[in-house]
Amino acid sequence: xxxxxxxxxxxxxxxxxxxxxxxxxxxxxxxxxxxxxxxxxxxxxxxxxxxxxxxxxxxxxxxxxxxxxxxxxxxxxxxxxxxxxxxxxxxxxxxxxxxxxxxxxxxxxxxxxxxxxxxxxxxxxxxxxxx
Amino acid sequence: xxxxxxxxxxxxxxxxxxxxxxxxxxxxxxxxxxxxxxxxxxxxxxxxxxxxxxxxx
Numbered sequence: 001x002x003x004x005x006x007x008x009x010x011x012x013x014x015x016x017x018x019x020x021x022x023x024x025x026x027x028x029x030x031x032x033x034x035x036x037x038x039x040x041x042x043x044x045x046x047x048x049x050x051x052x053x054x055x056x057x058x059x060x061x062x063x064x065x066x067x068x069x070x071x072x073x074x075x076x077x078x079x080x081x082x083x084x085x086x087x088x089x090x091x092x093x094x095x096x097x098x099x100x101x102x103x104x105x106x107x108x109x110x111x112x113x114x115x116x117x118x119x120x121x122x123x124x125x126x127x128x129x130x131x
Numbered sequence: 132x133x134x135x136x137x138x139x140x141x142x143x144x145x146x147x148x149x150x151x152x153x154x155x156x157x158x159x160x161x162x163x164x165x166x167x168x169x170x171x172x173x174x175x176x177x178x179x180x181x182x183x184x185x186x187x188x
Contacts, residue, residue: 001163004141020151032154057172064168077136077161084160086143097154097169104161109168110154116173 005083006103012090013100019112020094023101030108032097035060041119052117060113 006024016022019034037052054060086102094100097112143159151157153169 001161004160006160026160034154059170059172062170064170066166066168073132073134075134075136077138079138081138081140084141084143086146086159088145089143089148089159090146091148091151091157093150093152094157095150095152098151099156099158100151101157102159105156105158105165106162107164108156108162109164109166110156111168112154113170114153114172 001104001106002077002079003104004079004081006086007083008086008089008102010088011086011102012088013094014092016094016100018096020097021099021101022094023099023103025103027101027103027105028107030099030105031110032099033111034097034113036096036112036114037117038114039117039119042121050119057115059115064111066109 003026008024011022011024013022018036019032021030021032035054037054037057039046039050039052041050084102089100089102091100096114097110099105099108099110141159146159148157153171154167155169156165156167
């Protein structure tokens with residue numbers, strides 16, 4: 001793949017987290033993987049009892065259904081300008097195996113597995129007890 | 132199949148994004164191969180009343 005120069009004037013972002021990438025330029029191969037268990041609890045007091053092991057859920061081990069490689073497209077790309085121009089790009093968050101890139105990525109395969117839990121307080125607790 | 136692509140220029144003036152999440156990609160540029168996979172699970176069982184996290188799937 002023929003490369004182009006990335007000319008970037010301004011990029012603004014607040015957060016890049018959890019196996020995510022912000023890149024200006026070229027990448028040969030990228031494979032971000034993330035596994036997440038997110039526990040939200042009413043009252044937000046966490047003890048070791050609230051720990052959730054990954055091994056309990058097959059979501060984290062079951063194989064993903066990747067597409068079969070069967071493309072027989074012969075592609076020729078001609079760049080008539082040697083550079084990519086970006087004036088301004090803004091984002092708030094790039095999260096969980098995601099990529100924000102200005103440039104080229106030859107090959108990329110990203111994987112994210114996220115499981116959520118919500119723990120609510122007992123409903124029959126009187127307001128006096130819950131304080 | 133034969134495909135011929137002519138890139139006459141790539142100029143971006145302004146892009147504003149809130150979030151790119153769960154194996155997503157925002158790319159200004161070129162790519163040959165991109166495979167993205169994401170499992171996301173927030174079932175009704177994710178809601179538990181009381182301070183007990185379910186231990187079995």
